[in-house]
Amino acid sequence: MVAKVALLDIEGTVCPISFVKDVLFPYALEVLPDTLESEWDSAEFAQYRNAFPSEYAASQTAFVDHVKDLMSRDVKIAYLKSLQGYLWLRGYETGQLKAPLFPDVAPKFAMWGKEGVQIMIYSSGSVPAQKLLFRYTNGEPADLTPKITDYFDTVNAGPKQEASSYERIAAKYPEHPAADWLFLSDNVKEVEAAKKAGMQGCIVERPGNAELSDEARKEHAVIQSFEALPDL
Ligand SMILES: CSCCC(=O)C(=O)COP(=O)(O)O
Numbered sequence: 001m002v003a004k005v006a007l008l009d010i011e012g013t014v015c016p017i018s019f020v021k022d023v024l025f026p027y028a029l030e031v032l033p034d035t036l037e038s039e040w041d042s043a044e045f046a047q048y049r050n051a052f053p054s055e056y057a058a059s060q061t062a063f064v065d066h067v068k069d070l071m072s073r074d075v076k077i078a079y080l081k082s083l084q085g086y087l088w089l090r091g092y093e094t095g096q097l098k099a100p101l102f103p104d105v106a107p108k109f110a111m112w113g114k115e116g117v118q119i120m121i122y123s124s125g126s127v128p129a130q131k132l133l134f135r136y137t138n139g140e141p142a143d144l145t146p147k148i149t150d151y152f153d154t155v156n157a158g159p160k161q162e163a164s165s166y167e168r169i170a171a172k173y174p175e176h177p178a179a180d181w182l183f184l185s186d187n188v189k190e191v192e193a194a195k196k197a198g199m200q201g202c203i204v205e206r207p208g209n210a211e212l213s214d215e216a217r218k219e220h221a222v223i224q225s226f227e228a229l230p231d232l
């Protein structure tokens with residue numbers, strides 16, 4: 001496995017799914033009513049409110065009900081992801097939120113840095129939300145953003161289960177053909193899409209992730225820790 005770019009998913013790959021479901025989502029729902037109360041008509045909040053379908057942007061009650069419904073079904077739609085990033089900002093800045101990265105992640109970032117391997121992120125979370133998560137981690141140093149070259153989400157790259165999204169990402173770096181990229185994710189369909197686009201792919205199996213099928217284990221490389229990755 002020789003790669004020049006490590007392209008990383010977030011949830012279920014660098015941090016537990018439970019951090020997103022049991023910490024980030026409840027935090028967003030907790031601060032939502034007060035945020036709407038104080039910012040509903042503000043110019044800053046307009047970009048988030050106006051991105052919602054008009055029937056939900058019309059009243060605070062409809063807005064909250066829709067956000068709750070989307071989050072209960074873990075719908076990864078761009079306007080929700082964008083709002084979540086905004087709601088999490090204060091939580092990270094005040095120290096209430098800190099991303100619990102798996103212990104093998106930061107050491108691997110350091111190693112890739114030494115080896116000249118570029119680190120890029122591709123998550124359903126919005127780019128601003130991705131930057132917050134890597135800016136405020138439980139690691140030492142806590143801020144891993146200086147090690148990350150670029151960030152991709154469903155807005156600037158497209159859906160994560162489509163090969164065309166990975167082609168778009170690779171095309172931004174003509175010096176790195178698709179074969180130079182290694183995509184790491186907990187999601188089998190995402191890894192299959194990356195491989196279809198010509199990237200290398202590997203499934204990351206973390207505690208709390210969905211069970212992998214025998215077929216997925218046969219078809220793809222599966223690791224439980226970044227330590228298991230050979231030097232790139
Ligand atoms: C980086 S924001 C928090 C995670 C999140 O909201 C999300 O949807 C993560 O999905 P992923 O594509 O990283 O599995």
Ligand SMILES: [Mg+2]
Nearest residue numbers: 009011012186
């Ligand atoms: Mg994931």
